Amino acid sequence: MPIASLTTxxxxxxxxxxxxxxxxxxxxGIKRINTNTDQExxxxxxxxxxxYNSYAMLASQLNEMQHRGLLNExxxxxxxxxxxxxxxxxxxxxxxxxxxxxxxxxxxxxxKTKIGDPVTYENAAKQDxxxxxxxxxxxxxxxxxSYNNNNNNNNNNTMxxxxxxxxxxSLTHPIxxxxxxxxxxxxxxxxxxxxxxxxxxxxxxxxxxxxMDLMDESGEIRATAFKEQCDKFYDLIEVDNVYFFSxxxxxPANKQYSQLKNDYEMTFTGETMVxxxxxxxxxxxxxxxxxxxxxxxxxxxxxxxxVDTIGICKEVGELQTFTSRTTNKEFKKRELTLVDTxxxxxxxxxxxxxxxxxxxxxxxxxxVKGSRINEFNGGKSLSMGGGSILKINPDIPxxxxxxxxxxxxxxxxxxxxxxxxxxxxxxxxxxVTLKDARIRNLGSGDKPxxxxxxxxVHIVKQENAFYKACPQADCNKxxxxxxxxxxxxxxxxxxxxxxxxxxxxxxxIGDWTSNRWVTCFSEIGEQLLKHSSQEVGEAxxxxxxxxxxxxxxxxxSSYIFKLRCKNEMYGDMTRNKLTVQSMSPIxxxxxxxxxxxxxxxxxxxxxxx
DNA sequence: CCCCCCCC
Numbered sequence: 001m002p003i004a005s006l007t008t009x010x011x012x013x014x015x016x017x018x019x020x021x022x023x024x025x026x027x028x029g030i031k032r033i034n035t036n037t038d039q040e041x042x043x044x045x046x047x048x049x050x051x052y053n054s055y056a057m058l059a060s061q062l063n064e065m066q067h068r069g070l071l072n073e074x075x076x077x078x079x080x081x082x083x084x085x086x087x088x089x090x091x092x093x094x095x096x097x098x099x100x101x102x103x104x105x106x107x108x109x110x111x112k113t114k115i116g117d118p119v120t121y122e123n124a125a126k127q128d129x130x131x132x133x134x135x136x137x138x139x140x141x142x143x144x145x146s147y148n149n150n151n152n153n154n155n156n157n158t159m160x161x162x163x164x165x166x167x168x169x170s171l172t173h174p175i176x177x178x179x180x181x182x183x184x185x186x187x188x189x190x191x192x193x194x195x196x197x198x199x200x201x202x203x204x205x206x207x208x209x210x211x212m213d214l215m216d217e218s219g220e221i222r223a224t225a226f227k228e229q230c231d232k233f234y235d236l237i238e239v240d241n242v243y244f245f246s247x248x249x250x251x252p253a254n255k256q257y258s259q260l261k262n263d264y265e266m267t268f269t270g271e272t273m274v275x276x277x278x279x280x281x282x283x284x285x286x287x288x289x290x291x292x293x294x295x296x297x298x299x300x301x302x303x304x305x306x307v308d309t310i311g312i313c314k315e316v317g318e319l320q321t322f323t324s325r326t327t328n329k330e331f332k333k334r335e336l337t338l339v340d341t342x343x344x345x346x347x348x349x350x351x352x353x354x355x356x357x358x359x360x361x362x363x364x365x366x367x368v369k370g371s372r373i374n375e376f377n378g379g380k381s382l383s384m385g386g387g388s389i390l391k392i393n394p395d396i397p398x399x400x401x402x403x404x405x406x407x408x409x410x411x412x413x414x415x416x417x418x419x420x421x422x423x424x425x426x427x428x429x430x431x432v433t434l435k436d437a438r439i440r441n442l443g444s445g446d447k448p449x450x451x452x453x454x455x456x457v458h459i460v461k462q463e464n465a466f467y468k469a470c471p472q473a474d475c476n477k478x479x480x481x482x483x484x485x486x487x488x489x490x491x492x493x494x495x496x497x498x499x500x501x502x503x504x505x506x507x508x509i510g511d512w513t514s515n516r517w518v519t520c521f522s523e524i525g526e527q528l529l530k531h532s533s534q535e536v537g538e539a540x541x542x543x544x545x546x547x548x549x550x551x552x553x554x555x556x557s558s559y560i561f562k563l564r565c566k567n568e569m570y571g572d573m574t575r576n577k578l579t580v581q582s583m584s585p586i587x588x589x590x591x592x593x594x595x596x597x598x599x600x601x602x603x604x605x606x607x608x609x
Numbered sequence: 610c611c612c613c614c615c616c617c
Contacts, residue, residue, distance in 0.1 A: 200611060209611055226610055257612040267610085324615045331615060351614050376617065385614060421617080 004076050004105040006049040011121045014084060015053065015095050024105065026115050027075045028052060030066060033174075033218065042066055043174075044099065049116030055171050056097040065102075072108035076115075095171070120184050121171075172244070174218030178264060180250040188277055189214035189221075190242045190285050193370065193389045196353055197234060212237055213260060213387050214245070216285050222258055222265040222387075223248060229268035236274060239389060242282045247271040259306065259387070288389075290369055292398060296344035298382070298418045303375035303447075307382055310367045310398050311338030312406040314345065314414075316360025325474060334358055338366055338382075341405050344416035347381040349374075354390060363406070365399040367391040377421035431594055435513035443565035443576050451565065454586060456558045458508040458515060460528070460551045466537040469502040476502055476522075501537025503529075509561060518563065520580035528554060528583065559583040560591065 007023040014020055029045035042058040058066065065071050081101035173185040194212040208231075211224040223245070225233050237243070248266035258265065277285075290308045298307060315337040323330050334355035336348045348368060350358055369389045371382040384390060393399060405411075432442065432451035442449040470477045470489035479487035479499050486495040503525030508517050522533045529536055529550050539547040562581040567574050599605075 198611075198613080200613085202610095204610065207610065211611080224611070254612070322615065324613070326615075327613060329613060329615090331613080333614075349614080372614090374614095383614065386612080 001106060001110070003111055004078075006047070006076070006115055008048055008116070009050045010048045011046065011051040011053045014082075014097060015121055017084065017095070022078050022080060023048070024076060024078050026111070027071055027073065027077060027108070028114060028118075029054075029073060030058070030071050031177075033057075042071075043177075044071075046097070047114065047116070047118040050118055051121040052118040053097060053121045054173060054177060055095070056099060059098055059100040062099065062102065065104075070104050070107070074108035074111040074113060075104055076106040076111055077102045077104055175214065175216045175221050175262070176218035178221065178250055178266070180252075180264065183247065183250075186244055186246040187214070187216060188242060188244050188285060189216045190282075190288065191237055191239050192220070192288050193387045194237055194239050195386060197230060210234055210237075211386070214266075215288075219262055220260050221262045222253065222260050223268065224265070225268040225272075228270070229272060233268065233272075233274055236276070240288060242277040242285050244273070244275045244277055246273045257386075288369070290367065292367075294342035294344070295338060295340045295346045295418060296342035296416050298344075298346050298373065298380055299416065301373055301380070303373055303380070305373050307371050307373060308367075308369045309338070309340070309346075309371070309382070310365065310394075310402065311340040311346070312402055312411055313337070313360045313364055313366045314339045314406075314411050316358070319355055332356055335381075336360055336366065338368075339406070339411045339414050340402060341410060342416070343414055344418050345414045347419040349381065349383040350390070351384055354384065364393045365402050367394045367396075367399065379417075379419045379421040381419040431598075433513040434509075434511050434516050437516075437563075437565060437578075438514070438576075443567045443578075448564050448566035450562065450581065452560055452562045453511050454558060454591060455509040455511040455561050456556055457528075457554050458510055459555060460505060460507040462540060462547060462551050465505045465525075465551075466501050466503050466533065466540055468499040468537075471496050471498050471500050478502075501533045503533050503536060505529075516578055518561070518578040518580050520583075524580045524583060530554075558586055560586055 004024055006026055007020070010020050010023040010025070014023065025046045025048055027044055028047050030042050033041045033043050040063055041060065042063065043054070044056040044058055045052060045054045046056045047053075058071070071077075079099055079102050082097060082099045084095050084097050171186075172188040175187055175189060178185060178187065192213045192215050195210050197208055197210045199208045200206060207227045209224055209226045210230055211222055214221050214223055245266075247269060249269050250264045250266055253260070253262055253265040290310075293301075293307055293309050295309055295311055298309070301307065313336045317335040317337075319332060319334050321330060321332050332352055332355050334350045336350065336358070337345050338348050339345045348366065348371060349355075367390070368382065368384070369391075370385075370387045372385050372388070373380050374383050430451050431453065432440070433453055434455065437443075437449075437451060437453075442451065467478050468481065468487060469475075470479050470487075470492055472489070472492055475489060475492055477489055477491040479489050479496070482488055482495060486497060487499045488495045503520070503522040505520050505525045505528070506517055507520070507528075508515055510516075520528065525536065526532055530553075531539075531550055536547070536550060539550060561583050564579040564581050566577055566579075568577045
């Protein structure tokens with residue numbers, strides 16, 4: 001079948017409101033739209049060879065054609081029936097093409113390629129005479145809130161008005177459709193978060209930046225403004241406002257640093273335009289959503305998960321300043337204690353200026369979105385991070401309810417300390433026998449498993465029980481003996497005349513079910529051998545008789561071992577590794593309690609407790 | 610072009 005000719009230029013006529021009979025168009029793309037409902041909807045990218053239009057939708061009765069693969073890329077279709085519809089409130093100017101009946105003239109496989117070199121209709125519209133009358137008048141604009149980056153100050157008014165009409169009269173694109181391969185777009189998006197201005201200085205240079213998260217009905221994206229753009233746009237951008245954005249550069253998002261659901265992120269450029277969108281033109285852009293979780297439930301969530309919650313700031317800590325050991329950067333933080341009607345308390349850490357400026361003495365209501373869970377020793381706390389937002393005394397019903405609850409003594413009976421660390425507390429660790437640890441495949445998950453058992457020390461290996469480590473206080477890395485009286489640490493990138501001994505001991509322990517080799521480090525090793533790492537290391541190197549006594553003295557003694565269990569890769573081998581977290585003398589009262597409980601469970605005799 | 614938010 002011969003390839004049908006497209007009705008060149010017809011998209012401009014249709015979008016202008018003209019009723020064109022049976023236009024022939026090419027499908028350049030089709031994708032499912034994320035709707036708030038579960039409704040299945042497809043958006044089409046249609047071309048007439050001269051223009052294309054991404055604001056076209058498939059009426060749902062035609063979804064079946066897409067299911068059958070009839071509407072693939074490059075397919076040429078004839079629109080038998082269609083309608084255009086103005087979307088948004090009066091005057092906001094979005095005409096959507098809805099296709100209700102179509103005939104496939106040539107399949108995508110047959111056509112193989114895009115016909116012509118179409119440009120966006122909306123972009124061409126402002127030069128094209130046929131579209132001189134725009135579909136609808138644009139909403140009134142606030143001139144002072146318009147920005148562009150063309151630094152021709154003499155012409156500011158002219159340019160602002162030009163840009164106003166450009167941005168607002170344009171048909172906007174969904175965030176989900178943005179890609180580096182297409183830069184003629186305008187998005188209308190709500191700012192859901194905004195970072196403080198941050199400076200950096202590294203080998204590649206220095207500068208400042210801030211970033212923001214944007215959202216529309218289709219998705220979300222992170223945008224960053226550097227240097228000049230940082231200064232230019234920082235004050236304009238406010239969380240919760242909706243703006244038009246155009247001419248940002250798109251690049252693949254580094255998933256390591258972003259939890260947003262988008263493969264790309266944007267960078268502001270010298271061409272970038274940002275314009276506030278009036279409230280009356282905000283239709284279709286969702287509000288920021290808070291998935292408020294009772295504080296007590298944070299206990300049940302995973303480490304690093306994102307949390308939205310609301311609570312009363314019952315206590316506020318002092319501002320703390322410290323220097324990061326890894327980056328040598330100075331940080332300021334402040335810890336708040338939030339409580340809510342679940343009678344639970346959790347720590348929330350604020351950073352930087354937010355920490356400095358926070359006044360908690362009035363015990364305000366604190367709403368936090370996108371805070372991150374930090375788990376330590378079984379306790380979970382929340383921390384502000386990129387993308388998190390904090391609201392103090394927000395005017396929402398939940399906040400008023402909390403206020404009333406707290407002011408009437410509601411916070412006096414907090415029973416769950418979500419951030420409390422269980423540390424060495426024995427109650428938090430399961431009792432598991434060495435055999436059961438194998439049977440249950442402990443350690444095979446992403447995270448290590450922890451358990452405790454009563455076991456006897458069979459033998460402690462002297463071989464490789466110590467290593468020479470970097471003498472720096474916070475570095476335990478093994479040093480390289482350079483043979484000239486110097487010891488080199490790769491991590492500190494320095495050579496030292498001395499080193500410290502560290503222990504890395506393997507020993508065999510056994511309970512009544514099985515035995516295993518376990519590893520322990522200096523702190524446990526010192527407790528086990530009752531000598532400092534230095535003494536143990538020296539004895540092993542210079543005094544075998546003393547070392548032998550140290551190591552054999554503890555054979556056949558019993559302890560409660562707390563063990564960390566994790567599969568580790570050695571080359572292409574996976575080995576299940578047990579590391580001693582702690583070992584303590586047996587507290588028979590507590591251990592017997594455990595045994596009695598197990599007996600009751602096994603026999604079904606007596607109360608379960 | 611950042612990507613740091615520690616420590617226990």
